Amino acid sequence: xxxxxxxxxxxxxxxxxxxxxxxxxxxxxxxxxxxxxxxxxxxxxxxxxxxxxxxxxxxxxxxxxxxxxxxxxxxxxxxxxxxxxxxxxxxxxxxxxxxxxxxxxxxxxxxxxxxxxxxxxxxxxxxxxxxxxxxxxxxxxxxxxxxxxxxxxxxxxxxxxxxxxxxxxxxxxxxxxxxxxxxxxxxxxxxxxxxxxxxxxxxxxxxxxxxxxxxxxxxxxxxxxxxxxxxxxxxxxxxxxxxxxxxxxxxxxxxxxxxxxxxxxxxxxxxxxxxxxxxxxxxxxxxxxxxx
Numbered sequence: 552x553x554x555x556x557x558x559x560x561x562x563x564x565x566x567x568x569x570x571x572x573x574x575x576x577x578x579x580x581x582x583x584x585x586x587x588x589x590x591x592x593x594x595x596x597x598x599x600x601x602x603x604x605x606x607x608x609x610x611x612x613x614x615x616x617x618x619x620x621x622x623x624x625x626x627x628x629x630x631x632x633x634x635x636x637x638x639x640x641x642x643x644x645x646x647x648x649x650x651x652x653x654x655x656x657x658x659x660x661x662x663x664x665x666x667x668x669x670x671x672x673x674x675x676x677x678x679x680x681x682x683x684x685x686x687x688x689x690x691x692x693x694x695x696x697x698x699x700x701x702x703x704x705x706x707x708x709x710x711x712x713x714x715x716x717x718x719x720x721x722x723x724x725x726x727x728x729x730x731x732x733x734x735x736x737x738x739x740x741x742x743x744x745x746x747x748x749x750x751x752x753x754x755x756x757x758x759x760x761x762x763x764x765x766x767x768x769x770x771x772x773x774x775x776x777x778x779x780x781x782x783x784x785x786x787x788x789x790x791x792x793x794x795x796x797x798x799x800x801x802x803x804x805x806x807x808x809x810x811x812x813x814x815x816x817x818x819x820x821x822x823x824x825x826x827x828x829x830x831x832x833x834x835x836x837x838x839x840x841x842x843x
Contacts, residue, residue, distance in 0.1 A: 571780040573839065574771060575601065576764050576797060577832070578785045579612045581749050585828050586806050587703065591626070594829035597836035598626070604840070609633065609767060611760050611793050613718060613753060616641060617711040631767055636746065636789065638666030638717025638758040640767060647774035663766065666717030666758035673719055675743055676754050683733040689721035689754075702750070717758050720751035748789040749805070761792030768796075782839055784832060787811060794818055799839070803831045
């Protein structure tokens with residue numbers, strides 16, 4: 552009888568797919584920082600967990616580089632950051648092991664500039680206001696003491712807030728809705744963007760939170776050669792482009808506990824935060840990291 556060759560059981564090769572690492576992008580004012588005290592203490596647990604896991608945390612904010620350098624020092628933050636509503640991307644020297652095309656050296660950073668220079672923006676603010684007959688007041692027209700009074704910042708913080716490169720915060724002084732609409736339309740004709748934040752309107756050209764976020768995501772994937780799941784946290788219409796640029800958008804409620812209806816309508820698949828400010832930020836981040 553012929554011997555039948557023994558059949559060997561060949562197990563299929565299983566490819567191990569590692570879970571994507573998280574990459575967090577967050578607004579600061581009213582999100583990670585308390586809107587009244589500017590404290591992040593309620594988010595301490597999530598910040599510690601992010602640090603423990605070495606998860607990149609990128610600030611995407613209307614704040615200036617001068618403001619962020621102080622805050623980063625207090626938090627021990629060593630990751631890239633995006634200033635003035637997407638006007639500039641600042642990457643610490645040596646952070647990515649690759650050549651960053653188009654970047655220029657500013658202090659200890661490689662800077663990618665998206666926004667047009669600040670002087671152009673402040674000039675445009677005054678010209679547009681005069682054209683449509685709307686009375687506006689921008690940061691460049693205020694002293695540090697006046698900025699402190701209107702923002703609740705201390706005098707030193709107000710001085711840092713006034714050191715701007717791309718974006719001009721301003722408010723309308725008693726303008727009607729019609730005048731505001733005319734202002735927005737006139738700015739659009741000049742290819743200048745007008746965005747409404749929680750406290751101020753913002754005028755800029757070329758600045759774009761979403762474009763800045765998308766650029767950094769590409770850099771992370773190219774430099775680290777790792778899969779990333781990007782997460783964005785915001786609460787105001789000014790955060791829309793940030794939240795649409797990430798894989799998972801988290802919308803936190805405003806200080807009164809309500810959500811911006813326009814933001815929710817544009818982000819139907821977003822996650823809603825449980826509370827305003829750093830407490831809600833803390834809960835949202837820990838849930839995403841599945842700590843609870």
